[in-house]
Amino acid sequence: MQIVLTQPRGFCAGVTRAIEIVERAIELHGTPVYVFHEIVHNPWVVDDLRLRGAVFVNDLAEVPTDAVLVFSAHGVSNAVVAQADRLGLLTIDATCPLVSKVHLQAQRFVRQGHTLLMIGHAGHEEVVGTMGRVDAPVHLVSVVADVAHLDVPAHTPLAYVTQTTLSLDDTREIIAALKARFPRIVGPEVDGICYATQNRQIAVRRLAAQVDLVLVVGARNSSNSNRLREVAERCGVPAHLVQDEHDLKAEWLLGAPRVGVTAGASTPEVLVQRVVDALQSHTAGERLPIVHLAGAREDVSFRLPPGLTAPNTAALAHG
Structure with a gap:
């Protein structure tokens, strides 16, 4: 048996930025910091930030007046922005650029x-x-x-x-x-699909051509993670979405000497490593070889919103 890891996998620049925005907001403003919807679609990330003092809400009525509110990486409507303004909230926009x-x-x-x-x-x-x-x-x-x-x-x-x-x-x-x-319709072709989603789908196609089973580490409500599983299945390879090592089933590994592992753009690498360790535990102590596939190099990064790096932001916000 062999484990094959794709590259790239896991966090994209937008996810990294969104998580850092919540972390910086907590540092600057103290707790609690409210977040409208899950900051990104991954329960491990959400639970980790919740332990640090983030409060996740799906209704702005749950947010106290004058509180700090972060909009999630998925973006929000004009109506939500207007409601936050009416409530007097200090808003920070973590929408992916x-x-x-x-x-x-x-x-x-x-x-x-x-x-x-x-x-x-x-x-x-x-x-x-x-x-x-x-x-x-x-x-x-x-x-x-x-x-x-x-x-x-x-x-x-x-x-x-x-x-x-x-x-x-x-x-x-x-x-x-x-x-x-509609022959005259205009639009961005598939350029509206983000670079990270495209890179991970291209990588999983290459992976599927070389393995007997594909495991996609990602949340069940993660769109890009679900798409990776579908891409692998379209290539004719059994594929499963697992949130962490606890979702693995031993029967999946029967007759699958080469297991491919990838991860959605909102999945932290720690969960990938836990899945790999769990796969290793199925070999009765024998260490499985790990192959790292080459793939697109990603060096994209996005700036934080203005004010999050200024030392006096918290003081200004609270008068």
């Missing part, structure tokens, strides 16, 4: 007079936030079949944007269907 880029694209298309389509998953925080960033109706397209059911008048100027964590293959199919029905 690549999600913010999609917000700007959507707003630009609407200003130009286009009717906007959003390619994404219904109910996902990023989709809700993006659709709520424009003051116009937005049509949601989640699967190819939705294209035929779009109720859009003929000759309507159309544009689309995409959720950043989608499957490349699924998104290409949806865009092709949109162009077939």
Whole structure:
């Protein structure tokens, strides 16, 4: 048996930035610091920050007046921003800059007079936030079949944007269907899917070609992690999403001499190592060889919001 690890895997720049924003907010303002929704989709990360003093809420009514509130990496709607202002909250925006880029694209298309389509998953925080960033109706397209059911008048100027964590293959199919029905539609092709999502999907395709089983370490509600599992399955390899080592099942390993391991963009490396250690424990003391596949090098980093590095931010915030 052999363990094969992909590269890249785990945290992307947007996730690293979002977690650091919460950590810095706690350092500067003290506890509690409130966070609207999970800062990123990973329970280990959320629980760790909760132990440090972060309080995660899904309704701003749960946040005391004048408290510090962090918007999650997935972004929020204009309505949420306005409500936070009415409540007098000190807000810090941890929206991934690549999600913010999609917000700007959507707003630009609407200003130009286009009717906007959003390619994404219904109910996902990023989709809700993006659709709520424009003051116009937005049509949601989640699967190819939705294209035929779009109720859009003929000759309507159309544009689309995409959720950043989608499957490349699924998104290409949806865009092709949109162009077939609406030849003049404009949009970013698959460029709206973030670099980290693309890199990890390309890496898992290469991984699937060399292993008998793929394990994706990631949260069950993580869009990009679920897409990695789907990509591996499309390559004809059994694949399972595991949140940590406790989700492993011994029967998966039967007849799988080469096990591939990757991780979603919101998964800390410590969980990957726990899964690897658990795999090692199935060998009755024999140490399994670990192969590290080469992959895209990622050196992307994003700046923190203004004020988070200033030594007097907390004093200013509290007068």
